[in-house]
Structures are given as structure tokens and as C-alpha cells.
Amino acid sequence: MDTIKLTIDNREVEVPRGTTILKAAEQMGIKIPTLCHFELEGLALENRPGGCRVCVVEVVGRRNLAPACITECMPDMVVKTNSFRALNARRTVLELMLSDHPNDCLQCPKSGHCELQSLAADMGIRDIPYKGQQSQYAKEFSPSIVRDANKCIMCRRCESVCHEYQSVGAIGAIERGFPAVVSTAFGKNLTDTNCVLCGQCVAVCPTGALAEVDNTGKILRDIANPNVKTCVQVAPAVRVALGEEFGMPAGSIVTGKIAAALKAIGFDYVFDTDWSADLTIMEEGTEVIGRLKAYLAGDKNVKIPVMTSCCPAWVNFYEKFYPELRDYPSTAKSPQGMFGATVKTYFADKIGVPRKNLVCVSVMPCVAKKYECEREELGVNGDPDVNYSITTRELARLIKICNIDFNSLPDAEFDSPLGESTGAAVIFGATGGVMEAALRTAVEVLTGETLPRIDFEEVRGLDGVREATIPVPGVADLKVAVVYGLKNARMIMEQIKAGECPYHFVEVMACPGGCIDGAGQPYHHGDASIIRARHAAIYEADRRMPLRKSHENPEVQAIYKEFYGEPCSEKSHHLLHTIYFDKKIKFDID
Amino acid sequence: MDRSLLEGDPHSILEAMAICGYCIGADKGLIYIRAEYPLAIHRLQVAIQQAEEYGLLGKDILGTGFNFEIELRYGAGAFVCGEETALIHSMEGKRGEPTFKPPFPAQSGYLGKPTNVNNVETYANIPVIINKGADWFASIGTEKSKGTKVFALAGKINNVGLIEVPMGITLREIIYEIGGGIKGGKKFKAVQTGGPSGGCLTEKHLDTPIDYDSLVAAGSMMGSGGMIVMDEDDCMVAIAKFYLGFTVDESCGKCTPCRVGNRRLLEILTKITDGKGTMEDLEELKNLSAVIKDTALCGLGQTSPNPVLSTINNFWDEYVEHVTEKKCRAGQCKALKKYMIDPAKCKGCTACARACPVSAISGTLKNPHVINQLDCIKCGTCVEKCKFGAITVR
Numbered sequence: 016m017d018t019i020k021l022t023i024d025n026r027e028v029e030v031p032r033g034t035t036i037l038k039a040a041e042q043m044g045i046k047i048p049t050l051c052h053f054e055l056e057g058l059a060l061e062n063r064p065g066g067c068r069v070c071v072v073e074v075v076g077r078r079n080l081a082p083a084c085i086t087e088c089m090p091d092m093v094v095k096t097n098s099f100r101a102l103n104a105r106r107t108v109l110e111l112m113l114s115d116h117p118n119d120c121l122q123c124p125k126s127g128h129c130e131l132q133s134l135a136a137d138m139g140i141r142d143i144p145y146k147g148q149q150s151q152y153a154k155e156f157s158p159s160i161v162r163d164a165n166k167c168i169m170c171r172r173c174e175s176v177c178h179e180y181q182s183v184g185a186i187g188a189i190e191r192g193f194p195a196v197v198s199t200a201f202g203k204n205l206t207d208t209n210c211v212l213c214g215q216c217v218a219v220c221p222t223g224a225l226a227e228v229d230n231t232g233k234i235l236r237d238i239a240n241p242n243v244k245t246c247v248q249v250a251p252a253v254r255v256a257l258g259e260e261f262g263m264p265a266g267s268i269v270t271g272k273i274a275a276a277l278k279a280i281g282f283d284y285v286f287d288t289d290w291s292a293d294l295t296i297m298e299e300g301t302e303v304i305g306r307l308k309a310y311l312a313g314d315k316n317v318k319i320p321v322m323t324s325c326c327p328a329w330v331n332f333y334e335k336f337y338p339e340l341r342d343y344p345s346t347a348k349s350p351q352g353m354f355g356a357t358v359k360t361y362f363a364d365k366i367g368v369p370r371k372n373l374v375c376v377s378v379m380p381c382v383a384k385k386y387e388c389e390r391e392e393l394g395v396n397g398d399p400d401v402n403y404s405i406t407t408r409e410l411a412r413l414i415k416i417c418n419i420d421f422n423s424l425p426d427a428e429f430d431s432p433l434g435e436s437t438g439a440a441v442i443f444g445a446t447g448g449v450m451e452a453a454l455r456t457a458v459e460v461l462t463g464e465t466l467p468r469i470d471f472e473e474v475r476g477l478d479g480v481r482e483a484t485i486p487v488p489g490v491a492d493l494k495v496a497v498v499y500g501l502k503n504a505r506m507i508m509e510q511i512k513a514g515e516c517p518y519h520f521v522e523v524m525a526c527p528g529g530c531i532d533g534a535g536q537p538y539h540h541g542d543a544s545i546i547r548a549r550h551a552a553i554y555e556a557d558r559r560m561p562l563r564k565s566h567e568n569p570e571v572q573a574i575y576k577e578f579y580g581e582p583c584s585e586k587s588h589h590l591l592h593t594i595y596f597d598k599k600i601k602f603d604i605d
Numbered sequence: 606m607d608r609s610l611l612e613g614d615p616h617s618i619l620e621a622m623a624i625c626g627y628c629i630g631a632d633k634g635l636i637y638i639r640a641e642y643p644l645a646i647h648r649l650q651v652a653i654q655q656a657e658e659y660g661l662l663g664k665d666i667l668g669t670g671f672n673f674e675i676e677l678r679y680g681a682g683a684f685v686c687g688e689e690t691a692l693i694h695s696m697e698g699k700r701g702e703p704t705f706k707p708p709f710p711a712q713s714g715y716l717g718k719p720t721n722v723n724n725v726e727t728y729a730n731i732p733v734i735i736n737k738g739a740d741w742f743a744s745i746g747t748e749k750s751k752g753t754k755v756f757a758l759a760g761k762i763n764n765v766g767l768i769e770v771p772m773g774i775t776l777r778e779i780i781y782e783i784g785g786g787i788k789g790g791k792k793f794k795a796v797q798t799g800g801p802s803g804g805c806l807t808e809k810h811l812d813t814p815i816d817y818d819s820l821v822a823a824g825s826m827m828g829s830g831g832m833i834v835m836d837e838d839d840c841m842v843a844i845a846k847f848y849l850g851f852t853v854d855e856s857c858g859k860c861t862p863c864r865v866g867n868r869r870l871l872e873i874l875t876k877i878t879d880g881k882g883t884m885e886d887l888e889e890l891k892n893l894s895a896v897i898k899d900t901a902l903c904g905l906g907q908t909s910p911n912p913v914l915s916t917i918n919n920f921w922d923e924y925v926e927h928v929t930e931k932k933c934r935a936g937q938c939k940a941l942k943k944y945m946i947d948p949a950k951c952k953g954c955t956a957c958a959r960a961c962p963v964s965a966i967s968g969t970l971k972n973p974h975v976i977n978q979l980d981c982i983k984c985g986t987c988v989e990k991c992k993f994g995a996i997t998v999r
Binding site: 192 | 685854896898902
């Protein structure tokens with residue numbers, strides 16, 4: 016490899032050509048502060064505008080200071096990261112940033128997780144010498160995301176993720192000079208833009224400019240209300256991430272503690288979204304088999320590929336960008352939706368509580384789920400199937416508010432009859448999981464024989480686009496694709512539009528690596544090893560399960576016997592499937 | 606001056622661009638021009654059409670096999686879009702803001718392709734150099750800065766307008782010979798060169814030969830070729846504030862030092878011209894200016910404190926006067942003006958008191974009047990009304 020030698024803080028270092036000063040210093044154990052710089056290594060997510068200037072260093076012989084994050088090392092370069100000139104400039108830049116920032120850390124949703132706050136602490140800021148004009152933007156609310164532009168430091172991470180990663184382009188820099196800020200076109204509310212509420216902007220925002228809508232207060236009120244019964248469901252990816260909020264290493268599997276904590280908080284019924292993930296496989300898998308058989312029999316009207324429809328941001332994406340292709344995704348509701356519909360019908364009847372007196376809450380790694388709860392078609396006469404959703408981070412806060420020592424909680428079980436699940440359900444939390452779970456069931460149903468191997472390694476991994484051919488003896492070679500990041504989903508949609516899509520079945524998740532890095536998960540601050548640890552934990556959780564195929568879930572089998580009849584029956588069509596709408600945004604410039 | 610070139614001789618630019626394309630192997634040229642220059646746009650369009658008709662643009666130019674076409678791209682008049690990377694982004698339909706170099710446009714420019722960016726004035730020199738030869742061109746100017754330069758001469762000077770002069774000419778020649786001296790016989794104070802990012806030159810620079818290097822050495826720059834002459838009635842703090850106000854408006858907002866730093870700099874300057882400045886503020890002006898220069902992303906930000914730094918360097922006394930004596934010697938800073946009635950001259954006619962729009966003047970008939978300084982809005986009406994010259998401004 017072509018390497019070069021340079022000196023940083025009086026020590027010589029050898030790095031590959033093209034290495035930035037920041038990376039070279041990092042390799043020597045020198046941590047240069049950064050703010051706008053963001054990278055999720057191996058997940059193709061990065062933001063390098065070189066705009067915040069808190070990483071400036073002195074390069075001997077250079078006229079001005081160099082931003083370490085984007086300046087490449089040169090042979091024999093002499094870099095000083097802690098000269099007075101560099102330190103003074105960095106401090107001044109940070110003070111300038113803080114001089115246009117509301118000093119309301121105590122009430123800020125990012126407090127304790129804010130990169131600006133920790134930088135100010137690290138630099139020992141005690142006073143902001145610059146008094147003057149401050150930005151005065153109104154807070155903006157959407158069903159999932161709260162925007163407080165006064166806290167925007169123009170790092171542009173959200174813009175990069177929205178434009179380049181998701182190909183959505185709902186937010187970007189507007190205005191010039193001091194009023195420059197990241198906002199929507201014409202200052203419209205996020206819901207009136209192309210925003211799909213994936214929330215990755217929230218996940219990468221270093222400050223409190225972007226945060227999730229907080230529903231923890233609602234939960235406490237509902238639990239305290241003697242007139243309602245509360246039930247809660249927990250999504251797969253939550254169990255491999257929540258522990259991080261309590262100091263556990265990334266990838267800790269805390270399923271039992273979550274069940275115990277939710278009971279301690281006071282929910283009447285503590286259920287598992289994994290149960291309805293298995294139910295989803297039954298419905299979606301049956302739909303895939305049906306459409307595939309018709310397609311292979313020569314039916315020209317059937318839409319192939321079938322695409323998954325669990326991810327609410329992805330659903331928003333095709334409703335807003337490709338409404339003409341909305342017949343391709345499966346009609347199956349998401350596991351959250353299926354759970355809600357079942358709770359508010361079957362379970363409400365079973366316990367003899369009218370649906371209006373039953374509050375269904377979900378704990379999700381996601382912020383788009385909050386919007387999914389509000390979808391009119393996922394409720395009855397204005398009563399939502401799932402009343403509201405909270406994120407993994409909100410659950411952590413709730414546990415702390417309720418004085419629960421999470422780390423010492425003994426494991427508990429989820430309640431019956433909507434608590435039992437299989438390994439196929441837990442892998443919904445990672446990219447490729449829905450595909451693998453569907454294959455475990457569909458291949459077995461199609462061939463009528465027990466799978467020789469359960470693990471479909473070929474659809475696993477953390478590459479943004481993965482494809483595989485799964486031989487199904489006697490039926491066909493099944494061509495599948497798994498993508499995450501809506502830019503990759505757009506590529507598939509364009510293939511379909513052009514009539515060039517080679518796949519039978521496609522899984523789409525909006526977030527990097529799937530739900531494990533959903534926008535409601537504990538903040539990773541660009542540390543991709545956290546995502547990898549959660550990814551490994553998901554498959555570890557799968558391995559630990561005694562049952563690993565959705566159709567073997569006894570509580571799912573029971574509900575078909577007792578209530579739904581069979582997958583894709585009339586009843587399940589009514590309760591477990593949905594319709595999609597044309598939500599293409601038409602911009603009227605007035 | 607670039608506009609006048611485009612309006613007056615658009616063909617020289619088209620010819621130079623075709624020559625440039627021929628040299629670097631490009632077959633496409635783009636002219637980025639402000640949409641607010643309709644005449645220049647019209648004349649360029651006509652010129653492009655004519656050149657195409659004559660076979661000087663288009664396919665197989667003059668039978669050489671060389672193809673070159675030119676298109677116009679319109680800008681919305683953002684100052685920062687003069688920075689080459691911002692200019693390219695604007696042409697691509699993106700937000701007009703600069704990006705870090707490298708990659709330089711020559712490596713990855715318009716739509717990611719290698720791109721050569723040149724200024725209109727640079728191009729205008731090319732056909733002449735080709736026709737008359739490099740030696741002829743190099744015979745004009747100084748050792749390091751060759752040829753001529755167009756300046757936009759303006760300000761407190763008798764002859765304003767565009768002038769083309771050989772490099773190496775002195776300020777004295779420009780101001781007193783070409784410019785015909787200072788208006789109204791006032792005293793020369795300074796000349797601002799290089800546009801909003803430039804700096805001020807003073808009396809001591811009058812005999813310095815003007816070229817790229819000497820201007821930089823004197824704390825200014827060639828920049829846009831603007832040359833604004835100031836006389837004794839100009840307040841240098843207010844001048845710095847004026848120029849900084851422009852860059853504050855024109856900053857793209859991408860990097861912190863330019864977006865927030867320049868605003869804070871302007872606020873400190875305003876504090877000083879409002880008579881509320883302290884000596885600490887003056888120190889902060891120096892520190893902040895230095896940091897902005899040192900850390901801003903592009904040329905606009907890096908040079909934006911120049912008007913402040915060069916006036917601090919050359920007119921430090923005026924800054925100190927504003928702060929310690931609350932005095933503006935040029936009488937430009939309204940908040941520092943003080944209107945006073947000389948009791949010896951005042952006849953007590955009450956004309957001033959009756960005319961004062963805020964009733965800040967008190968006094969009885971035939972007795973000397975007094976201006977209440979707290980109420981006075983410094984509008985100057987009283988001075989105009991007084992028939993006895995009893996009211997003075999300090």
C-alpha cells in the first residue's frame with residue numbers, strides 16, 4: 016500500500032495515502048473534537064461538509080488552519096493539534112456556535128446525549144463572551160419528529176442522511192448567512208413534504224434540533240386511569256439495544272428484563288410484537304406463495320416482486336414517491352398493526368373490555384411507527400388499533416422515571432396469549448430478517464418438506480443491497496433481494512418501473528442495518544460497532560429460541576384455530592391486511 | 606467592470622473561452638452570469654448566435670475539427686457564487702455554497718468533470734495576448750504583475766468610472782491625475798480596494814506601485830478591482846461596519862466562523878459606533894477577526910474581517926476615540942454626535958425649541974436655551990433653524 020509519513024504533535028506516524036488528519040490522529044490516540052463530521056463505517060453513511068470548523072488544526076507552513084476531518088495527510092506534513100492558535104480558534108468557534116444556541120440544556124430532549132453539550136463540557140466552557148442576536152424559529156411538530164431549528168448548528172448531517180442515504184430530500188439548508196438553517200422547502204411542516212418520517216435525521220442530529228415526539232407522559236396517565244386497561248407490545252430490535260441506556264455493553268439481550276420492567280411500570284398486559292411478527296409471516300408468507308404461484312402459472316396481472324411492508328417509513332416512501340407501484344408491496348399490515356388489530360378485537364372480547372377502554376401501546380426502535388399509529392385505516396372510527404408508540408429511548412426514560420433498577424431486575428416472561436414467539440420473529444429486527452423468516456416458512460410450505468437448514472445465511476449481512484437465489488425444489492429458483500436505505504429501495508422501484516426487476520421477493524427497511532439502527536434506538540453517535548453488536552445479538556437471540564419458524568408458534572396456531580381461521584382468510588383480510596394510498600406531494604408555490 | 610466587458614465586447618470573452626477549450630481539450634463552455642444583468646445577457650446571446658453563424662463556435666470550428674459550444678447559466682446574484690466551487694454548485698442547480706478544496710475544479714468540477722474556471726477580465730486579455738504576443742503583454746506592468754488592470758474608481762473623487770491602467774501605477778497617479786483629486790478640495794483619508802473583502806490603504810501607500818503583491822503586503826488586495834476613495838468626512842469604523850454588513854448578508858452560512866462570527870463582529874462594531882464599546886471589545890475585534898480569517902471555509906469568510914483588520918491597523922486612534930471619548934471625528938456616527946447650544950450666542954428666540962420634533966430643547970424667551978441630551982435624537986433640525994449659529998455639533 017502507498018503510505019506516507021508525517022508528524023502529528025511531535026510524533027511520527029505512517030498512514031495510507033488519502034488518510035485524513037483526523038483519522039491519522041485517531042490512530043495515534045489523539046482525539047480531535049468534531050461536530051459536523053459523521054460516519055457510520057461500513058454502512059455507507061457519512062457527512063463530511065467541513066463546515067463546523069471545531070476540528071481545525073495547525074499545519075506548519077500553511078496560511079490558515081486546516082479542518083482535520085477533510086484535510087488529507089501529505090508527506091512530511093507537520094501537524095499541531097494542540098497549539099495555542101488551534102486551541103484558541105476551536106474554542107472561539109465553539110463559543111460562536113453556543114452564542115446562537117438556546118441555553119436550555121435542562122429541558123432539552125438530547126440532554127445527556129448532545130454532542131454539542133459534551134464538547135462544551137470537554138472544552139471547559141464557562142461563559143459565552145459573544146452576546147447578540149439569536150435565532151428565533153418556532154418549534155415544529157409532526158406525528159413523529161419535533162424540530163427545534165434554534166438548536167440547529169448547520170452540521171448538515173440530517174440533510175446528508177435525508178438526501179443521500181434515503182433519497183428523500185425533505186430537508187436542506189435554506190437562507191443565507193446568519194439565518195441559514197436546515198429546514199423544509201418553503202418552511203412547510205414535515206408532514207406536508209416528501210418526508211417519510213424515517214427519523215434518521217433524529218438519529219444523527221448532534222443536538223436537540225431534531226428529536227422524537229415524547230409519549231411517556233401519556234403512558235403514565237393511562238396506567239393511572241382506573242377506567243382503562245393497558246397493554247403493551249415490544250418490537251424485536253428493542254431487546255438488543257435497551258441495555259445500552261443502562262450502561263450495558265452494546266448487543267446485550269435484555270428480553271426478560273424488558274418484560275419485567277413493563278410489568279413494574281404497571282401495564283396490565285405485557286405482550287410481544289414478536290408474536291405478531293410470526294403472525295405477519297403467516298399472512299405475508301401466504302400472500303407471497305399465492306402471488307408467486309399465480310405468476311409462475313403465467314398470470315400476467317399478478318405483481319411480482321412482492322415487497323415487504325413492515326417498515327412504516329418505507330410504506331410512506333412508496334405512497335409518496337411511487338404510488339403507481341403501490342400494488343407491489345404486500346398488503347399485510349406491519350407486526351405493530353397486526354398486533355393492534357388483534358388486541359382491539361380478539362383480545363378485547365376475550366377479557367370483556369370494550370375497545371375504547373383498552374389502550375394499546377407499542378415500544379418500537381422507530382419514530383415512523385408513531386405516525387403509523389395515527390393512520391386512519393389502522394383503527395376503527397377514529398379509535399386507533401395501537402393508541403401510540405414509544406421509542407426504545409422513551410422506554411429507558413420511563414423506566415428511570417418509575418425508579419426501576421433495570422440492571423438488577425430478574426427476568427420475566429411475556430403474558431399469554433400474545434407473548435409467545437419464535438426465532439423467526441426476533442430477526443425482524445435486522446436487515447434480511449423478514450426475508451429469512453418468510454423463507455423459513457414459505458419454502459417449507461411450498462415443498463411440503465422440513466427445511467434441511469434453518470439459517471439462510473445468504474440473505475444476512477450489513478451490505479445495503481444483497482441478493483440471493485433460493486432453490487425451491489419442484490417450484491422455482493426463488494430470486495430475492497434485501498435492501499436497506501431508501502436510496503436502495505428507490506433503485507428497486509426504478510427497476511420495476513423499467514420492467515427490469517429480476518426478483519420475486521424483496522425486503523426493504525429504511526434504516527441502516529434495519530430496525531437495529533432505527534431512529535428510536537439509543538444514540539450510537541456514529542459508532543458502527545454498536546450496530547454490529549446489535550446485529551450479532553439479534554441472530555444470537557434467534558439461535559437461543561427453541562422454536563425458529565413462525566408457523567410453529569403455538570400461540571399463532573391457536574389464534575388461527577380460535578379466531579382467524581386460516582392465513583389470508585376473509586377475517587384476516589379484514590383485520591390483518593391494509594390498503595395504500597396515493598400520497599404524492601404536489602408543491603403549490605403560493 | 607466584468608459587466609461592461611460583457612456588454613461592450615462579448616466576442617472577446619467567447620473567443621477566449623474557445624481558445625481555452627482548445628488548450629485543455631474541452632468542447633463545452635459555460636458562462637455563469639447574474640440574471641440581473643439583462644443587457645449583458647442579451648448581448649452575449651446575440652454574440653453566441655453570431656459566432657455560431659460565422660462558424661467560430663459549434664462543430665468543426667474553422668475546419669480544424671475542434672468543436673466548442675457555449676451556454677449561459679444564470680445566477681441569482683449571490684456574492685459567494687463568485688467562489689469557484691460555489692459557482693459550480695449553483696450552475697448544477699444546487700445550493701450556492703463552497704466546498705472544501707481539494708478536490709479542485711480542475712480535478713472534479715461541473716457535474717464531477719474537470720473544469721477550468723476563469724474570470725471575465727482574465728478571458729478578455731487572452732485574444733489580445735494571442736494577437737499581439739506575450740512579450741508585448743509582459744512589457745506592460747511590473748516584474749510579477751503583468752499587463753493592465755481595470756478598476757472601478759468611485760467615492761469622494763472628481764472623476765468616477767472604470768479605468769484601465771498598467772499594473773504598477775501608483776495610487777497618487779490614479780487619484781490625483783486620473784481621478785482629478787478629492788471632491789470639494791477635502792483631505793484624502795483612505796482608499797478601499799478589493800471590494801468588500803479588501804482593505805484600506807492610506808496616505809503612506811499613495812506612492813506604492815499597485816500590483817497583486819504590494820496590495821496584499823499593504824493589507825488589502827486586488828479582489829474585484831473596486832477602488833473607493835474616502836476623505837476626512839468618512840468614519841473608518843463606520844466604513845468597516847458597512848463592508849462587514851455586506852459580507853454578513855452575503856455569507857452562505859455553511860461554516861460557523863463566517864455564519865456566526867461575522868454577525869458577532871458586526872454586532873461589536875455596531876456597539877462601538879453606538880458609543881457603547883469598551884476597550885475589551887476592541888481586543889475581541891482583533892481576536893475574532895483573526896480566528897475568522899484562520900478558520901473560515903472559503904475565500905469569502907477568510908477575507909471578510911479584512912476591512913476590520915485594515916482599519917484597526919491604519920486607524921486605531923479612531924477606534925479608541927469612539928470607545929474612550931465617545932467621539933466620532935468624522936461626525937458620521939449619529940449616536941456619538943452631540944448638539945450643544947452656546948449660551949453666549951443664543952438669543953432665546955425659541956425657534957429651535959419650537960422646531961425640535963421631540964421637544965428636547967427647553968428655555969424661556971430671551972434666555973439661553975439648553976438641549977436635553979437624553980431626549981435628543983440628533984436629527985439636526987435645530988441647527989438649521991438657528992439664525993445665530995449658536996448650535997454646534999461635536
